Amino acid sequence: MLNLTIPLAWHYVWQEFRQPHQLLLRWVQAVLMVFIVTLSLASNTIQTYLEGNLQNLLGADAVLTQKANLTKEQITVLAGHSENVVKTSQIDATLTFNTKWQRTKLKAVGRDYPLQGQLLTSTSVLASNDNLAEVTHGGPKLGNIWLDSRLFASLSAVMGDVINVGEHRFVVSRLLVHEPDRLMEGHNVAMRAIINIEDMEKLAFAADLIQYRYLVSGTKSQINQLMQWQKQSLPAAKIHHKQGAHPLALFWQRTENFLGLASIILFFMAAIAIEQLAQLHLKKEQFFSAICMSLGASKVTGLQLSILKWFFNILLLIPVVVVISGICHWLVVNWLSTTFPAISWQLEAGLMAKTITTSVLLFAVFHTPVWLTLWQTSVPKLFQQNRKSISLGLVKLCALVVLVLVAFKYSDNGLLTLMLVGSIFITILLLVAISWAALTFGEKATQRFSGLIPFSLFMMKQRLLSKSTQILGIGLSTFLLLFTLMLLRDLGDTMVSYQRTHDGNVMISQADQQQMNAIKEWSMQHGIDLRQTKPYLYAKAVKINDQALDDFSQKPSDSLATLSRSIRLHWSQTVPDNNRVVQGKWWSKDTDKWQQISLEEEVMTDLGLTLGDTLTFIINQQSFTFTIAASHVYQPGAGSITFWVQMPATAVKHINAPHYNMASLEMDDDQWPLLGQMWRQYPTIRMVSLGELTKQFDNILAMITKVISGFAVMIIFLAVTVILSSINAFENKEKKKNCVIMSFGFLKKTCWQLNVIEWLITAFIIAIGAIAGTYITGMLIYQSQFSLVYQPNVTVLCLTLVVILSTVTLLGVYASRHSLKSSVKQLMADV
C-alpha cells in the first residue's frame, strides 16, 4: 500500500511545487525554521559564552560566608545541596615590608581553588594586562604569597622579596592578576593578597576576625534549597548568589529571560502563521483528495498522500534550513567576535537536530486540522462548499495545548512561559471581546444612517467569525511585536543608564576639595568621563544610645569594628539614586532638623538598632549626636559609591570639618598615561584602577545590547511575514466580496473605499487589543522577570496607536490590492 503511495506522493510534490499556496507554505515554514534554529544556536553560543564570563566574574553559583568554620555536619548538608564546595577564608590584615606597611584583604585558598572561572597570575610584575597572565590552578604553596599589582607598588616590593604578616614571613612568588570570586563580595576596592589556607591557620588570627567563605556550585534549585537551609540553620551566615542583587546577576537573568521569551514568541508566531495558512491549505488538499477519491482511491490513500506530501515538502526544506541557519549562526558569531574574541563558531548538530525536530512536530500539530477534515469527509461533502465541522475547533484547541506544552518544555523558565501564555490568552479574549463589542455597538449605533461606514460595520459584523481569525492572527502578532519592542526599548534604556552610571574604571576614594577641583578641571580638559562624585567627612562613632561603644554590645561584630574606626559620613538632600529607603522616612529637603541620619540596613540589623536610636560621632574633635530616622539599602543601576551613614545636607553648615570626595572616572585606554601626571601633581589622592574588572563588565553589557537588538529585528521581520501571510490567506474571500459588490453596479472606487474603511476598523480593533494586551503583559512580566518598573507612557501609547493604525491599514490595503484588481468577469469565469 505505502510502496504505491510514496512514489505517488513524491510525484505530486513536484507537480504542486510551483503552486502559490505551496510556495507560501514553504516560504513561511522555511523562514520560521531558519529563525528558530538560528535563534537556538545563537542563544546557546551566547549563553555558553556568558556563562564562562560570568563564572570568571563571580567564581561560584553562591558564596556562603560565616564568622566561624562550618561543623562537619554542616559541611555534609552543604555538600548535599551542591555539586561542589571550595572553602576559602579571608581577613583584613596588614602586610609589612621594610618600613612600608599596607592594610590588605588577605585571602587563603587551597589546591581546589578556584571553583569556577579562571585564576590569573604571572611571574612578571609588568603583566597587569591579561595577555601575559597565566591560568593558574590552585593557590600558593606553603610559605608563598601572591600580591596584586597595587600592593606591589605600594610596598615597593619585587618578586622574591620576603614580607611579613604579623610574625610570619612569606615569599612573594607571583603577581595576582585576577581572582574570579571577587565580585561576589560586593563592591570592594581593597588591595589584595593570597596565601595558602594552611598558612592561615598558622597565623592564628583571632577566630572572630576571620571570614570563612564557602564557594558553592550547583543548580538553581540546589542553591534555593541551600538558601532555605541557611535561613533556618545558619541565620548568622550570609549567602551571595548569582541570582542576587548584583547588577551582573540581574543582567544575566534578564538576558536569559529575554532569550527564552524570544524563542517562545517565535513559536507562537509560527503557530499563528501556520494556522492562517492552513485555511488556504485545507481547501487545496480537499480538492486534491476529492479528485483522488473520484478516481477510485480510498479515503485512507487520500489522507496518506496528503501527509506524505507535507512530509516530503518539509524534508526538502531541511537541508536548505540547515545550510542557511548554519550560515546565519556563523554570521552572528562572526559579528559578535569582532568585540568578543573568545567567542567561536561550532557546529552544534545535536541542538540543530533537536530544534528542527521540534519545529517539524509543531508544524505537524498545526496541520492536523487539515488531515482530520480530510479524514472526516466523504466525496459528496468534498465537492460541496460546506465544510464546517465542530470538531475542527476542538482540534485547534488541542493543537494550542500542544503548543503550550512545547513552549514549557522548550523554555527553562516555567513562570515566564506561564505568564506569556497567560497574557496571550488574555489578549485573545480581549481581541474577541473588543471585536464583538466594537462591531455590535458600532452597527447598532450607525443603523439609522446610510453610508459606507455603517455598511462596513454591518458586513464585518456579519463576517465576524472569519474576520475574527484574521483579527486574532494580526492582533497577536502585533501584540507580540509591540511587547518585544517595548521590552527592547526599556531594557536598552536600562542598559544605557547602567553604562552611564556604573563605576567607571578609576575609583577615587579620597580627594580633598582642592584636589577634587583639580580632578574636575583635568577631566574636563582631557574629555575624561567623570561619572560620579560624592562628598563625605570622616566621623568616628563613640556612643550608641548614650552608651559607650564597647559596652553596647558584647558580641563582636564586623559592623561594630568598622564603626569604631573612622567611617565616611555622606550628606544628601534626597535619597541617592543607588539607595532605597526600606525603613523610616528620608528627611525633606532643606530640613531644619539636621541631627538625623539614615543607616544601612545590614548595619542596623547587625547592631540590633531600631529607628529612633541615637548615635554619637566625634567629627573633627567635636561631638555630635544623631537620631536614626531611616534605613537604606544599596540598589544597583546608578553607580556603586554608597555610604553606610548619611545625614541631611543642611547638617554640613553646623559641622566644621574637612570635606573629602569619592569619585569614579571612566578612562579610555589611550588616556591612562594622563593618570601619572595627576599622581605627580597630587600624590595624596587615593585612587585605584578597576580597568580589568570593568572592561569585562562593559563587554558583557555591549554584547547583551547587541544580541537583544538582533533578536528584535528577527521578530519584527517575522511579525510582518505573519501579517502578510494572514492577509494573503484571506485574499480569495476579499476578491470575491469585491467582485460581488461590483456586480451590484458599484464602481471599483467604492470597493476601494470599503476596503480602506474595513482595514481602518480592523486596525483600530487590533491596536486597542494589542496595546491593552501589552499593558497587561507589562504589568505581569516586567517586575518579576526583568526587575523593571513598568511605566506606560501615554504619549508613547498614543503614538503607538497611530503607528499601528496606519501600518496595519497601509499593509492591509497594499496587500489587498490584488483583490481589488478583480472584475465581475472573474465571477463568470472562475470555478
Next chain:
Amino acid sequence: MPCSIELTRVSQSFSNADSIITLFENLDLSVQQGQSYAITGPSGAGKSSLLMLLSGLEQPTIGKGNVVTGDHIASLDSIRSEIGFIFQQFHLLPELTALNNVALPLKLRGDKNAINKAQLWLDKVGLGDRAMHKPAQLSGGEQQRVAIARALVFSPKFIFADEPTGNLDQHNATEIADILFECCQQNNAGLIIVTHSHELASKAKHIYGLANGKLTNTSVTTEAHVPENSFENISRDTNQALASTAQKKQVLPC
C-alpha cells in the same frame, strides 16, 4: 421611458504574448429594457465577454456601446448602477444569511428598509422561510433563487445572467428559469441570458447564437428555415412545448 443598450460595430480582441485572439468583429447588438434575450454558443466563443461589453464593465477594442433613451444617447457608465448580474456559481457571500445576502445591494445604497425589502424578495422567490439560513445550508437551486432575489432587489433596468442554470439539475433549472423570466418581466427589467440550454434559450423573446466571431439572430432564422438536423428539430420542439407550459403554469406569485 424604457431605454436600450446598443453596441454598434464593436470588435473585441485580446493580445496575448505574441498572438492576438479576436473574439468578434463588427458586431451589432441592441437590447431593450423589458425584453428578454438569450445568447448561445460554444464555450470560448466570447459570450461572457459580450456581456461585459453590454454592461459597460469592459471596453471593446473598436467601437463603443451606448445607452439610448428615446432620442437621448449616453455612455454606458450612466446605467452602471442599474445593472444586476446572476452567475453560474451563484456567488453568495458564505458568511451572510440568505436575507442579508439579498439585503446587501440595498444596504450599500443606504436603503434603511433594506431588510424588509429583502424579505419581500425572498418571499417572491419562494424562500421566505429560509431567510436565516447561510448559503452552505441551501441547495444549489435555492442558492440561485437567493442570487436572483439579490440581483433584482435594487430594481435594475437590466439583468445579465451568465449560464444561470449551468450548475443545476434539470428540475431546478426549469424552476429557476421560470422564476427569472417572471421576475424580470414583472420588474420591467431587460434580461440577457447566456446559456447552453436550448430549453432556457427558447424562453427568451430574442435568441442569438455566437460562434466564430459572428452573432446570428437564431430566433428569426429558425422560423424562416426548416432545420435539417432532426435532432435539433425535435429538441427545439420539445423546448418550445416546455416553454409554453411553463409560461402558462403560474409557479409563483410574482
